[in-house]
Amino acid sequence: MKGTLGTALGATLSGAALTGLATGMPTQIESGDIDSRASLKDEFDLHFMAVGDWGRNGADHQLQVARQMGKWATENPNDFIISTGDNFYPSGVASEHDPLWHYSYENIYTDFSLQWDWYPILGNHDYKSDPEAQVRYSKISRRWKMPARYYSKTFRLKSGEKLLIAFIDTNPMIPEFYKNSEYGPHVAGQQPKKQLDWLDKLLANSDACWNIVVGHHPVYTAGPRTENYDTLAVRKVLQPILEKHQVDVYLSGHEHSMQHLKNSSEHFHQFISGAGSEVTPVKQNLGYSRFVAAEYGFMYFAVNTRQLQCKIVDHLGRTSYSMVISK
Template sequence: MAFTLVSILIAAIPVAYCYPTTAFQDLVGVSKNRTSIKFLAVGDWGGLPYPPYVTDVEKATAQEMGKIAEQMGADFILALGDNFYYKGVTSVDSPRFQETYESVYTAKSLQVPWYVIAGNHDHAGNVKAQIDYSKRSNRWKFPSYYYELNFHIPNTGKTLTIIMLDTVMLCGNSDDFTDEKPRGPLNEVDANRQLTWLEERLALSKADFLLVAGHYPVWSVSEHGPTQCLLQSLYPLLNKYNATAYLCGHDHNLQYIEESGIGYVVSGAGNFLDPDVRHWNNVPKGSVKFFTGQASTMGGFVHAEVTKDKMTVTYFQAKGTSLFRTVLSHRKFE
């Protein structure tokens, strides 16, 4: 009887996986005549677990991110998972925070909020430690496993919402050294709780631009390919609730896939590069608009600017050139 009672009590304790939803906020320190929000998105940037703790690609990409943020502006950065290779961090005191993050992204223009989510390699370690690091760093913002960001686009009356997901919690971890496919969530209750929260937030959203970000791709032509779990659970919601775009990493390259009016942005070239296109025929025909994973680019990332009526997405290689640009329009409500 005592065992049953304890079990019930434990089951009743809520797990703080999602952060309480915040109201729409104004960007801090924005000039009076600004009429857009600008940000960078980079995934799979997590260095190495042994000296020198960084790769040449990470260093080159970090340097170019600093230049583009200075030239074009960046109010914040989306860190799309696999923040620390190969097994995340063990504690909030891990030297990896300094070696692979603080001492690499040193440009003044990158001293802005970094909104972080976890990837499969992070889940091989202690994700809670990465969340706790938010209390140690002025710019590392990782309030919970999944959470929502809401912004007023300055001086426009328009709004931007970004929903940050934990796709490993949704779909399970993947072993990059075997067959690389997530086999389903470790905990069905946690996965369903996140999915319920997600649909609730999407259904309520009246934002003019609605972005969703996760680590695993919905669509990808590269090594990992489309994530079947997300095609079943997330893809229908993105379409049903008229999302603007989905941003992710996981495959170590840059891709832009457009399907059913939604932009699928793969930005996973922050630390390694992979030119693999084995899943080219596993995405909808004609949907691939851009792909690069060439070692000669030395890495890459995405810059986005959201104005009152459009979102412009520009792909940059670390060698200092823009490679591709596309424009997405604001949501239309019937």
């Protein structure tokens, strides 16, 4: 009986295989061929979201923003997520095993479409405990990609051109932090000049068609910190490098609002995406303001060789702003 059954199955399988070959049917299916996300295509080559100042255990609209991020990334192409810092309130994480990883991150950004790579940077609140714990978490999490306190990543577009993103740590660039009882122990020994030299050299050697720098503290802002000591300190050391190398975009957080800023005398556009879980007031009618809003949300960027598009999406899923930078 066993022999008869085995012979019959063998004959059936052999016949099916021969029939498939004869009719030209595929004999191997890649997972991408049946992935519904493969159909989410547009005129852009690369897509990413940016959210900042979010880690509040789901409170103060963090959960609502996370849900809209998941919905947006389900309905639109998206390759990765950038976090612009202040990942954990009020005082960062104590270790890579801190429960806040679950309460503020893993259990909040749960949608399947948000399980791709996250590229984070450190904010000032992350410096109140152990900032290195967020680097070490990269060895635990599949999606948390933070190899160091500052690092870079190059993405290739379909044409073969490149997009360079430099992820920097602005905290050691603020002199006042070295005297602060909470920040001081963690900025000590960070050698800000070494980081700035690294950034200068990285941008000087870049052959990318788009160059983006991501840092937590803004160079300019229409929020409460327009002339604050941290804004002025970062502007002093960073603005000359951004202009020297004609950087296209400086993306930051820190201000809990959504902003697009552009000085007419400077090349780079600044975007502030810092309203992942709390909003603070903004100032209207500043000379460099293109768009400012005290609203919860995230930013969505799309890039090809010729254009970089930015959309601002609020916690209700509404697109409140859209613009395009052209080469």
